Amino acid sequence: MVDSPFAMLVAQIEREFGVSIPISPSTDVAIVPDTLRPLYSFSDGLTLPFANIHKMADCNRTTYPDWICFGSDNYFSYFLCHVSQAPALTTWDHEVHTEIEGVFDTAIDWLTDEYESFIDTDTDDNAVRVTEIPDGVSKTAAITEIKPICDKSSSDLLGLFRSGAFVIPNVVRSDAFNVVRALHDLGISCHVECNT
Numbered sequence: 278m279v280d281s282p283f284a285m286l287v288a289q290i291e292r293e294f295g296v297s298i299p300i301s302p303s304t305d306v307a308i309v310p311d312t313l314r315p316l317y318s319f320s321d322g323l324t325l326p327f328a329n330i331h332k333m334a335d336c337n338r339t340t341y342p343d344w345i346c347f348g349s350d351n352y353f354s355y356f357l358c359h360v361s362q363a364p365a366l367t368t369w370d371h372e373v374h375t376e377i378e379g380v381f382d383t384a385i386d387w388l389t390d391e392y393e394s395f396i397d398t399d400t401d402d403n404a405v406r407v408t409e410i411p412d413g414v415s416k417t418a419a420i421t422e423i424k425p426i427c428d429k430s431s432s433d434l435l436g437l438f439r440s441g442a443f444v445i446p447n448v449v450r451s452d453a454f455n456v457v458r459a460l461h462d463l464g465i466s467c468h469v470e471c472n473t
Contacts (some may be wrong), residue, residue: 310365
């Protein structure tokens with residue numbers, strides 16, 4: 278289970294958000310459509326920083342004929358799975374009043390897209406929080422990664438790096454995640470804090 282695509286994606290989400298996501302694997306996934314079984318085998322519901330996936334028992338099977346609502350993005354969209362057609366999975370904005378159409382064939386492809394879509398929302402009320410900089414990390418390389426998201430001089434950034442922990446506020450969300458991913462590659466402990 279540790280090497281499952283869901284485990285790897287959730288570990289990435291935990292690392293990039295600096296959170297812990299409780300997992301509760303299910304042993305009997307017969308009540309959900311085949312397309313959702315890998316997801317529910319991994320965890321019977323998930324509370325993610327950008328979405329909620331219902332427990333199997335809480336999935337709504339009655340509101341949309343032939344579609345099961347298995348969660349939402351905390352805004353306007355529902356997560357739906359068709360009981361028999363392929364592609365079976367979609368994120369559907371109920372306020373648009375368009376016909377529901379499946380987009381994804383697998384739950385991991387759908388969840389990965391949902392996460393990347395959240396990241397690509399270019400709100401600017403986000404922060405990059407650096408929590409630990411191990412000895413030996415190239416501060417020049419780290420400053421090069423952070424410089425585009427703040428208005429501090431290189432010497433000011435060097436001072437922040439010497440302090441060991443700091444926050445860069447008011448960052449566009451997609452930029453914040455790009456920087457955090459680059460800093461992770463350098464061995465720096467950090468995460469994104471999303472306020473919207």
